[in-house]
Amino acid sequence: MAIKKKSSKHSSNSNGNRGRNGPSRSSPDRTDLRTYSIPDTRLEHPDLTVRQVIEKDKDGAEHIRYEVTGNLNAPVPPIRDSKYLDKKQCIEIYRYMLLNRKMETALENLYKQGKVVGGVYFGLGQEACSCASAYALDKDDWFAPMIRNQGSLLVRGFRASDTMMQYMAKADSPTRGRDGTSHFGDIEKRNMVSPISMLGDLIPVMAGVALGARLQGRNLAVMTYIGDGGQSTGVTYEGINFAAVQNLGLVLFVESNLWAYSTPSEIQYRCKDLAERAIGYGIPGVIVDGTDACQVYDAAHEAVERAHRGEGPTMIEAKMMRMKGHAIHDAAAYVPKPMFDFWKKRDPIARFENYLVKEKKWLTAKENAELIAEVERVIEAEREIAVNSPMPTPESAEGGVFCEDGCHEIKPKYGMPKVKKGTGGFKETEAAVHLK
Ligand SMILES: Cc1ncc(C[n+]2csc(CCOP(=O)(O)OP(=O)(O)O)c2C)c(N)n1
Numbered sequence: 001m002a003i004k005k006k007s008s009k010h011s012s013n014s015n016g017n018r019g020r021n022g023p024s025r026s027s028p029d030r031t032d033l034r035t036y037s038i039p040d041t042r043l044e045h046p047d048l049t050v051r052q053v054i055e056k057d058k059d060g061a062e063h064i065r066y067e068v069t070g071n072l073n074a075p076v077p078p079i080r081d082s083k084y085l086d087k088k089q090c091i092e093i094y095r096y097m098l099l100n101r102k103m104e105t106a107l108e109n110l111y112k113q114g115k116v117v118g119g120v121y122f123g124l125g126q127e128a129c130s131c132a133s134a135y136a137l138d139k140d141d142w143f144a145p146m147i148r149n150q151g152s153l154l155v156r157g158f159r160a161s162d163t164m165m166q167y168m169a170k171a172d173s174p175t176r177g178r179d180g181t182s183h184f185g186d187i188e189k190r191n192m193v194s195p196i197s198m199l200g201d202l203i204p205v206m207a208g209v210a211l212g213a214r215l216q217g218r219n220l221a222v223m224t225y226i227g228d229g230g231q232s233t234g235v236t237y238e239g240i241n242f243a244a245v246q247n248l249g250l251v252l253f254v255e256s257n258l259w260a261y262s263t264p265s266e267i268q269y270r271c272k273d274l275a276e277r278a279i280g281y282g283i284p285g286v287i288v289d290g291t292d293a294c295q296v297y298d299a300a301h302e303a304v305e306r307a308h309r310g311e312g313p314t315m316i317e318a319k320m321m322r323m324k325g326h327a328i329h330d331a332a333a334y335v336p337k338p339m340f341d342f343w344k345k346r347d348p349i350a351r352f353e354n355y356l357v358k359e360k361k362w363l364t365a366k367e368n369a370e371l372i373a374e375v376e377r378v379i380e381a382e383r384e385i386a387v388n389s390p391m392p393t394p395e396s397a398e399g400g401v402f403c404e405d406g407c408h409e410i411k412p413k414y415g416m417p418k419v420k421k422g423t424g425g426f427k428e429t430e431a432a433v434h435l436k
């Protein structure tokens, strides 16, 4: 997954010395041109383009709408066989994807029943990205989901009722009804940093988690996500650059879902693929089909392994489509319908189901039906738990959102920071004093 010229064995290590993923010469007699490459594991390269069209209504007023062009009838690509996943693991990821989708359907219904306080966010069409990415993490690794990664939470051991209770502000929710939606974390057991609304800010925070672990003698993978819109923020650049120069194990999924609210990616960035930005950071970048769980897993797995070896960050661009509006209030009427139709045929769950049942024959039709029924039973039971949880008492409102006084100790998780002592010759400068 590296940029074309492989860095030498000694070029990257855990002390922050960097290996430049340097250019390779394009030809023996040209020294002035550099070439780089970004691996792209997709089996299809959709060529759709969205552009703005201005239309006048009968009163002469101008309206902007979006139009899509390209091969909208291209055949649906197959799922790429994973280099790492076995039958059991594929079925497990498929089950998480089903849980993810059915939990979100239940959430939509709860919203329509007036039980949700605030909005609801969906990851429809992005379940492969959320579930297969988190599945690649080891237990000790850290992750920080964004609003569309409700599937990652399930993979990391949260219950569907946790997310449902959050949305309903119930007393038993992870934030005990004091914060809504996905704004909760678990730094004690599940190594999860809470999502941050300010887009991009999770990246330096996760780089900091990796640095903290490194100081305690551990090279961990820290996975987070950023959208095609969110990646335009300045803090995204700062965070990735910091992780790059420090060789921190950041595994960054750029969820390239073609829309940032109502802004199509054509007017969000100019480069062809966002993974190309990895070249500028001097880190490996790779493009995967975000609707193919095997491709997502393989890229995540390789990035996690790199992180564990102390070789630094990886950027993975997962190409897919946001199949609903930004949140439940947004009908996404600005998205051209043929675009939805095109991507509906690339539904990650339908394609994975076809792969497991028809292509691989790892599940019989009966086993698949039983699995789906089991997932539906789980979600129904979780929904019952969530609905029956009480609302918080008014007097509990002043309690902590994340923790209460004395609920946990803040201390190094993996051991005391390993700082070299007595190496001699170190002179405290004024700047170093300030850093204290
Ligand atoms: C720094 C910042 N600017 C603006 C917003 C408001 N906002 C929230 S989500 C969103 C669109 C995000 O689009 P994208 O990053 O592509 O993620 P997607 O919703 O497509 O998953 C915007 C503009 C924000 N939360 N933070």
Ligand SMILES: [Mg+2]
Pocket: 227, 228, 229, 255, 256, 257, 258, 259, 260, 261, 322
């Ligand atoms: Mg987007």
